[in-house]
Amino acid sequence: MAEDTFLSDEFVRKLTAVGEVDILVGVPTFNNHNTIEQVVNAIQLGLVKYFPRERTVLINPDGGSKDGTPEIVRDSSIQDFRTLLSASPLRTLHRITTPYRGVDGASSAWRIILAAADLLRAKACAVVSPDLESMTPEWIEGLVRPVYKEQFDLVTPIYHRHKYDGLLVKNILAPTIRAVYGTKMREPVGGEFGFSGKLACHYLEQDVWHEETVRTATEIWMTTRAIVDGFRLCQSFLGPKIHEQKPSAQNIVATIQNALGALFRCMENQEPYWLSRTDPPQPVPVFGFEYSSGLEPRRVNRKKMLTMFQNGVQQLAPILESILSSETLKEIQGVALQDEKQFRFPDELWVKTIYEFAASYHHSVINREHILQALTPIYRGRICSVVLEDQRADAEQIEERLEALCQEYERLRPRLVERWARKA
Amino acid sequence: MGQLVVNTLSDTLGNFFNTLVLFLPRLLSMLVIIAAGFLVALLLRIVVRRIFGIASFRKYCDSAGLTQMMRKAALPPPVDFLGQVMFWVVWLVFIVLGIDALGIGALREQITRFFIFLPQIFVAMLVLFVGLLIANFFSRATLLAATNANYPSARLLSSLVRLLIVIFFVTMALEQIGLGRHVVLIAFSITFGAVMLGSAIAFGLGGRDVARQVLERQFLQKEPSEKDEEISPL
């Protein structure tokens, strides 16, 4: 095992000074000066309010921010706790910022947090995104308590989402993981996590930190790893998830590439676990008081999505021929001919498409990057259909539709298994 | 007189038979060499098939698009093709060696020249082979990128890319085997330069606005001017 030192001397020194802790919270940052102060204060308040007697530390790996983010983390402090709570904190509140070279991106930050958790023998850990605008101290309680008090190993979040938010997760990632791995998780790639010290050590032990999957989509790897290795999972309701606005639509290609690529590669590595499973998916316990509140409406450019879908299907036909079966491709082409008003991308077709893509990816029928890029226009078509269907739906109906989609994924699972295992 | 004729005939015949007798071993050796060559070539084909028949190479060929390309070109799949190539090359070598064994001087020279020429052909074939692969890859990549970025006529762009790369590599291959070196080189330079210059002028002058738009979209993360999506996939 390559024992390369990825923790700087200075960082190790500071960790030694803090000593053993009960709870560790990690916040990786990179140029987040707009939102980081609120996040850090929410974390501090959450720790003091819900875990007043525990020894805690906040670890902040910073990928070379140029906008003063590390200084804000260091200096932001709650001057007078008495206005927010009834008492001031019992213990010293520890905070450590450490720079890292963003060579491996987010996974370097994750690795630092896990290593700190290991060294400090933390019992419970949580990781939150630095660009949250909707974080409250209750999120800390939601992520940490199931681990600290109820002995779970992994806590994935549940957000209160706008119906058009997180469609990649809702239409591909969550149902696939549910059908393939047998775990009913709503947000397997949340961005906020809670996990036990035991699980952190387990992750560190896997000497896979330079592999591509882990580098580009650490969360997916961590979630599937935890499922496969039999750790106790649960979900926790946190609240609305509002990020600082970053351009999203243009990044769809890269997002699909990273997320789906990682998922398929995880499926490859973990084949022995799921290929021959037959039990139905198990529910994952949920903590937290689930509430809904009004969310700002989102604009969606349906026409553009539909056009891109139709163009894509037509222009990429030769490539799609190598990936999909001929019946599926013909069906998709049929869907592309539909009129805008009645445009619907049926669940069954969608699931078949995803599964065939997965199998083709596994067999590398053509270059893998190209396979995922070819999925993007079809994804847009599916999204357009979903948006149309859910236009006037309320939360309950949307839930039902999602459940129906998941059932479809489960029903067609044997198809995936068969195509995946087939020798090309 | 008759005696002379008979003597001449018998001399000639004798000479002929002598030459024949002298030649026959060479002929036989040639036949032997050719036969042996056939067997060796067969053996090597099997070996090549075995070596390259492993799954990873097959997979690689599939993912590189080679298999499909060969299929479209009505050629047998890569592994078999390689085997056949190996077979023919080896046998050809042995045939040529066999002919050389005949000891015909004039042929000898040609044969030497042939052997010198052989590696060039190999290299040229290799260059072509690589070029086809690259053209395939990049044309596909272009097609995908253009489609996902919602450019019109993505197909056209992709075919253009493929064409350019293929031309480039064909030229290289031809240059390698020395076929019409200068002509090809000059023709290529002119074409390539013209295309580039034409694109630059067209783009720079005529497509000024388009160019600006494209650059803006590439380099400036501004607020979406049209009704863009606000949803995030994750």
Place this chain on the structure above:
Amino acid sequence: MPVVHMQGQHADAAQTWYKDAIIYQLHVRAFHDSNGDGIGDFRGLTQKLDYIQEVGATVVWLLPFYPSPLKDDGYDISDYLSVHPSYGTLDDFRVFLDEAHARGLKVITELVVNHTSDQHPWFQQSRSSHDNPYRNWYVWSDTDDRYQEVRVIFVDTEMSNWAWDPISKSYYWHRFFSHQPDLNYDNPEVCEEVWNVMKFWLEMGVDGFRLDAVPYLVEREGTNCENLPETHVVLKMLRKRLDEHFSNRMLLAEANQWPADLSPYFADGDEFHMAFHFPLMPRMFMAIRLEDRKPIIEILQKTPAIPDICQWGIFLRNHDELTLEMVTDEERDYMYDEYARDKIAKLNVGIRRRLAPLLENDRRRIELMNGMLLSLPGTPIVYYGDEIGMGDNIYLGDRNGVRTPMQWNGGWNGGFSTADPERLYSPLISNAVYGYQGVNVLSQQRSEHSLLSWMRRIVKLRKSSPVFGRGTIEFLNPENHRVLAYIRQSENNRILVVNNLSNSAQAAELDLKHLRGFIPIEMFGGNPFPRIGELPYLLTLGPYQFYWFRLRRF
């Protein structure tokens, strides 16, 4: 580096003898019985003065020994000018005083000025009728709804601060037990008489008084009746008289308040000489439980500067419960959960246990706490019995569990008294862990490694330098929050103190660049440690270990 100046060095040393003092707090009733009646007395105490001197104390503080119905352990006084017959006579006291002075020990007694016993002749007179000359010596009311906002102090026993007197058919005011009516300080006669009482004892030779419950002297409507300006006027008057007529005496205030609220009691050096620093004490216990120095540093940083001649009195335990009034709710809950696992130990707003049981009889922790007591700024007060690690009896009522007889040897009644065991004023501690058979002065005197021997050594070390009692304090804050480190300095003397508050071995790097070149001499062993250089000074400490370094320049 935060520097907290606790006191300056400019006071006259003799006048301010209390700054160098080590105070030994005891109750004459609990110390030693000379006449076999089961109750400690002055003759017995006199016999044990050698021991007190041997421990290293320089001042003896006596809990009330005046005539009293003893319903509040002597704090309910019925005659200020005499000695309770159980403890001896006034002459016995005089002899004791002289013997103490002969050994260089000063004596401080209690002056319970806020209230008297309801058996005191003054009250008997006051309540007899509305026209009695002593009527206004106490605070009377026809209704019990005056001073509504005032809190009840003994919450476990009293419902209200007013009690109904059936004889004079009116209510009287009492901040403590209902049998302890408050004196009325708005009456100048009361002030005069209190001064007379003080004068009586001062003329006899007593060196100082601890004034009990001083915040509550005066009442005013619409206030919480604590720390009122009028109270300070009375106290200043008493101090003035003291200074006019006597020299080298000391007044010690018992005022359980936040440090900032104690400044008025020092005023400009014209009120009290000393006051107890109540809030520090629970925080020391909290710090070693949390393994975090934060509580100690915070409270000391919030402690205001006091006049040069004034001094804080610091202590670990005393005759009362370990009071948790001056902490936040969160901190109080924490202390209860950590230190009062046995719910019986809770009393009023505190925990009624002795030092050793609180620290689970852990020798290391006991040493650490005493080390901090003797090195933090202020005059240390040691409660009798804590120097041998005596235990307590939480099944005795009120706070009597920490007032059991002193354990002198493993024999009859622990050497306290020759009376029948059943006759003793209080049962001895006799369990297997803390019982007198094992925990006693004699056996500890015989061992060089006993707690008593250790206490004698560390008290001697403390007395070896005036820095402890008179110097400033500068906190070093190493990154390791489990280490409490500070420098005491007076003129050119410096002592570096480093304490490991945790149960596990620790390393700490101290930033001592400004003391580059000094050599730390470890005070217990006398060994020099490596010279201080440019780099941070690395120290490693075992569980609950502490260092005292004298910093010398060569």
